[in-house]
Amino acid sequence: MITPKLAKLTLADAQRLASIFSGLIRSTTLYPPGNPALTRPLQDLHALVESHLKTGNSIRLGLADELLFVEDHLFVTATPPVEELANIFASRKIDAMIIMQGVEAAEIFRLAQLLSDRNMTTDKIVRSLETDGKSHLLIISAEDTEEKLLHEAGNAYQMALESIRSAFIDIEEHRVPSSERLLAATRQFTDIAVQDPLVVACLSMIKDFDNYTFNHSVNVGVIAMALAAHMKLDRQRIEEAGIAGFLHDIGKTMVSKAIINKPGKLSTIEFDEIKKHPEDGVKIIEKMSGISRSVGEAVLGHHLRYNRKGYPEWAKEMELSDLSQIIAIADCFDACTTLRVYQLPMPPATAINLMKGLAGEFLNPEMVNSFAKMMGKYPPGTLLRLDTNEIALVWKANPGNPEMPLARVIFYANGDPVENPVTERLAERETATRIVAVLNPVAKGIDVGEYFRQA
Amino acid sequence: MEPSATAKRRDALIPLLKDPDGDVRAAAAAAMEKLEGIQSLDEVIEQLKKGGVAAKVRAIYALAEIGGDKVVAPLVYCASRPEEEIRGAAIDALGTISNRSTLQVLVERLKDNNSGIRARAIRALGNFRDPALVPVLLPFLDSGDGLTDVEAILSLSAIDNGSLQERFVELTRSPNAATRVAAATALGVLRLA
Known part of the structure; x- marks a missing residue:
């Protein structure tokens, strides 16, 4: 959300500005251009704006916690026109609009016309303003915020990946791994997860076959943080979930590489070796600075299973922490959706269905339900055929409309690949679009993870 | 270049993706996926x-x-x-x-x-599911590694006519849990001789 800045506009003028602008938007649908019912309020509005812009560089109006603000005035009790303007902004996902010095009445009128047209997406409004060659009106959409969050999350992902890689190298070289950068990345992720867990969750679709161990560790961490945030756990718990996820397999550094990299199932002896990794992990984590005890407990318990029939056997009587169970879910989802030498990646929705089957025995059923709800009907990484014959890749669930996620069209209707796919809200397309099928990316030779990695 | 037969089929199928009937849309989408698979x-x-x-x-x-x-x-x-x-x-x-x-x-x-x-x-x-493979896979039942014996039990249980019942019963006493799981599973699916 945009923080209102201090300005000299009076409350009465702020209210007048919002009311006239709101009325103008409505009137553009009722009267032809040039009609006094339009020109009169437009002149009034322009005069008001101009008088303020003599002393200030710009006027900012927008939404803060769903309430309209004009400069530093927040309308907690709004008049109907002010409320109408707030609704227009909310429905368009407009965070703020900035009116800058030099703005002309015609520009304001053009914007009112664009905002009154229900078929105009915010993206189109922005582009239309740019095409008009005017630079005195600026629209800041919530989608910009979303893109920003995605960008920040991508940076945190890189930082976490590098930290995990160096932690593994440290152990191989008999050093105590440093936790500083890992903790910093976790804090960054937590900032994002509390705002929008889905932005963090979609990063788990970044896959790297050649660096599976590091990539899997980071993915388990990001899924765990997203789920913890979705479950409304407190900030400290979200951070702990992330660190536990990042470090859940660190004990595997003590297992022979021949076993870790084996291209297939393991023999009993080999599996017995693997089963030591939670305990070995705790021993490593205990030596790392700044990591809480509950992280170690979560790592120790992540293979214990909900029914306590997992391993390590001696820990079966231990209390199974919520973090252990979150890590078990994150571990399962990432393992199922990743290409391995012995396994095709499952489509995310198939993996969630499989997890529902494991609920009650392997996994905590309430948490599985929470996870399924968070990921949505079409989880990130799902490939869709639209009724236009375009093929789109789901980027993020849309809690407002689960049937219509945020997606990137990656193939045009004629089958040609899209060079630079952009995220769009399928629900906001000019022509109503329907999802007709969920596709199998493998049969099409599509590496879904590559799209997320490149983004 | 796209063969004309495939192009013709695509042209017929694409409008059906917007059909008012959901079953028609699903059938058209499934057909498109098959065609694209062949083309890919x-x-x-x-x-x-x-x-x-x-x-x-x-x-x-x-x-x-x-x-x-x-x-x-x-x-x-x-x-x-x-x-x-x-x-x-x-x-x-x-x-x-x-x-x-x-x-x-x-x-x-x-x-x-x-x-x-x-x-x-x-x-x-x-x-x-070829009975001729029984003698080929049989030696793996003795591997005792909890891996190849497991796969052999599962494969043979799908092929064998029931003659391996005693071997599978024996394997339920294996020291490896994975082998015992497979043997128990096999005894449930093995044909009765």
């Missing part, structure tokens, strides 16, 4: 030739999904590659398509140095 064969084979290990593994699994006679030769070639990842994935894919012409290739892989690959070959051969 050359592209997938290209990935197999030029891609890295991940791309090759993905391409191998894609060939198994596409199926048909044209995918057999590249999969057979991959099943003998020196890279374990490629070999293993190709064996899985050959098991999925279960084309009889590839039986000998899979039998050959039972001698692979890597036990993980041998286990995958046993599983792949199980898909052929």
Whole structure:
């Protein structure tokens, strides 16, 4: 959300500005251009704006916690026109609009016309303003915020990946791994997860076959943080979930590489070796600075299973922490959706269905339900055929409309690949679009993870 | 260039994606996916030739999904590659398509140095449901490694006519839990002699 800045506009003028602008938007649908019912309020509005812009560089109006603000005035009790303007902004996902010095009445009128047209997406409004060659009106959409969050999350992902890689190298070289950068990345992720867990969750679709161990560790961490945030756990718990996820397999550094990299199932002896990794992990984590005890407990318990029939056997009587169970879910989802030498990646929705089957025995059923709800009907990484014959890749669930996620069209209707796919809200397309099928990316030779990695 | 027959089918199917009836839309989408699978064969084979290990593994699994006679030769070639990842994935894919012409290739892989690959070959051969494979797979019941014996139990239980019942009963006393699980499972599905 945009923080209102201090300005000299009076409350009465702020209210007048919002009311006239709101009325103008409505009137553009009722009267032809040039009609006094339009020109009169437009002149009034322009005069008001101009008088303020003599002393200030710009006027900012927008939404803060769903309430309209004009400069530093927040309308907690709004008049109907002010409320109408707030609704227009909310429905368009407009965070703020900035009116800058030099703005002309015609520009304001053009914007009112664009905002009154229900078929105009915010993206189109922005582009239309740019095409008009005017630079005195600026629209800041919530989608910009979303893109920003995605960008920040991508940076945190890189930082976490590098930290995990160096932690593994440290152990191989008999050093105590440093936790500083890992903790910093976790804090960054937590900032994002509390705002929008889905932005963090979609990063788990970044896959790297050649660096599976590091990539899997980071993915388990990001899924765990997203789920913890979705479950409304407190900030400290979200951070702990992330660190536990990042470090859940660190004990595997003590297992022979021949076993870790084996291209297939393991023999009993080999599996017995693997089963030591939670305990070995705790021993490593205990030596790392700044990591809480509950992280170690979560790592120790992540293979214990909900029914306590997992391993390590001696820990079966231990209390199974919520973090252990979150890590078990994150571990399962990432393992199922990743290409391995012995396994095709499952489509995310198939993996969630499989997890529902494991609920009650392997996994905590309430948490599985929470996870399924968070990921949505079409989880990130799902490939869709639209009724236009375009093929789109789901980027993020849309809690407002689960049937219509945020997606990137990656193939045009004629089958040609899209060079630079952009995220769009399928629900906001000019022509109503329907999802007709969920596709199998493998049969099409599509590496879904590559799209997320490149983004 | 797209063959005219395929182009004609696409042109007929695309408008059906907007049909008011949901069943029609679903049928059209399924048909489109099949057509695109056939068309993607050359592209997938290209990935197999030029891609890295991940791309090759993905391409191998894609060939198994596409199926048909044209995918057999590249999969057979991959099943003998020196890279374990490629070999293993190709064996899985050959098991999925279960084309009889590839039986000998899979039998050959039972001698692979890597036990993980041998286990995958046993599983792949199980898909052929061929009684002639019983003597070939039988020795693996004695491996006692909780891996190849497990795969052999599961494959043989799908092929055998019930003659192996006593062997499976014996294996329920194996020291390996995975072997006991497989033996118990086999006793549930094995045909009654």
